[in-house]
Amino acid sequence: MAGATYDGNLLAGPLAEVFAAEVTVAHARCAGCGRDSVVAELAVYGPDPGLVARCPGCSDVLLRLVRTPDATWLDLRGTAALRLPT
Amino acid sequence: MLVERHPETAAASTLVLRVADWPGHLAGQHVDVRLTAEDGYQAVRSYSLAAPADGDQVEVTVQRTDGGEVSPFLADDLADGDAVEVRGPLGGWFVWRPETPGPVLLVAAGSGVVPLMAMVRARAGASRAPFRLVHSVRTPDDRIYGAELRRRVAEDAGLDVTWIYTRKAPDEDRRGTGRLQPEDLAAHGWPPDFEPTCYVCGPTGFVEAAAAMLLAAGHDPDRVRTERFGG
Numbered sequence: 001m002a003g004a005t006y007d008g009n010l011l012a013g014p015l016a017e018v019f020a021a022e023v024t025v026a027h028a029r030c031a032g033c034g035r036d037s038v039v040a041e042l043a044v045y046g047p048d049p050g051l052v053a054r055c056p057g058c059s060d061v062l063l064r065l066v067r068t069p070d071a072t073w074l075d076l077r078g079t080a081a082l083r084l085p086t
Numbered sequence: 087m088l089v090e091r092h093p094e095t096a097a098a099s100t101l102v103l104r105v106a107d108w109p110g111h112l113a114g115q116h117v118d119v120r121l122t123a124e125d126g127y128q129a130v131r132s133y134s135l136a137a138p139a140d141g142d143q144v145e146v147t148v149q150r151t152d153g154g155e156v157s158p159f160l161a162d163d164l165a166d167g168d169a170v171e172v173r174g175p176l177g178g179w180f181v182w183r184p185e186t187p188g189p190v191l192l193v194a195a196g197s198g199v200v201p202l203m204a205m206v207r208a209r210a211g212a213s214r215a216p217f218r219l220v221h222s223v224r225t226p227d228d229r230i231y232g233a234e235l236r237r238r239v240a241e242d243a244g245l246d247v248t249w250i251y252t253r254k255a256p257d258e259d260r261r262g263t264g265r266l267q268p269e270d271l272a273a274h275g276w277p278p279d280f281e282p283t284c285y286v287c288g289p290t291g292f293v294e295a296a297a298a299m300l301l302a303a304g305h306d307p308d309r310v311r312t313e314r315f316g317g
Contacts, residue, residue: 005290005314005316006290006314006315006316007312007313007314008179009116009132009177009179009180009313009314010132012116012176012177012178013118013130013132013173013174013176016173016176022177022178024177024178024179025178025179038179039179040177040178040179040180040311040313041179041312047130
């Protein structure tokens with residue numbers, strides 16, 4: 001997507017602080033358009049003020065990750081489902 | 087902790103870091119390096135691992151970004167024995183495993199060659215999968231790992247490397263200069279019916295363009311993996 005600086009590969013470290021599984025290989029379904037994307041292939045903007053991952057299809061936001069001095073905020077409202085390979 | 091540093095080009099240096107209890111990693115994985123200033127300000131950057139692990143020693147190659155917060159410090163100022171905070175190995179998508187069958191096409195621009203070099207190095211002695219690397223660089227002086235790649239082409243059976251020059255080409259290079267074109271990938275990559283796994287890494291604009299060329303040529307989207315590092 002034009003303008004994105006990174007992709008979901010960059011989320012591996014920050015998400016490893018939150019999840020036990022390797023989330024970048026998971027499939028995420030966009031709550032906006034229904035497109036299924038591998039998390040590693042989401043369009044990622046950041047890292048400041050936080051990481052924002054958008055759908056490569058419709059550019060809706062699937063995930064926001066913001067760190068404050070005493071907390072990590074994870075907003076997944078744009079993700080309808082995460083499918084993790086087992 | 088920094089063990090060793092050696093220059094690759096005028097702008098890129100390889101750092102050998104010793105990381106306690108390193109668990110090993112896959113070719114293509116990266117680490118996050120965190121630097122903390124005296125005032126507590128922190129900056130985190132991701133760097134691809136450049137080679138298979140050697141015990142608890144890992145290699146990253148850092149391209150200096152003018153005006154960057156982290157890369158000039160790592161490339162120039164970090165001293166032997168200095169400690170940095172390293173987290174990894176990270177990532178599970180942009181990876182190549184030696185047991186994966188079938189040919190591989192590697193397409194990189196600039197320091198995007200780093201994770202692909204890890205794959206080339208991991209292949210040696212572990213896999214006979216045929217590899218082709220197409221590396222876009224500005225000038226001959228910008229060929230990161232150039233000498234090693236030329237040696238490996240002679241020694242590692244089944245490895246081909248092509249450099250694409252965007253600003254200045256060697257006199258004997260008949261292609262001349264210019265950005266990567268579909269014809270370059272047709273001439274130096276694999277045809278789609280060979281079903282290669284394709285790895286594309288570089289600045290975002292390059293990755294988008296190269297991936298679009300591969301898809302337009304008929305490569306299966308499920309076998310085109312990309313990693314963008316900004317720019």
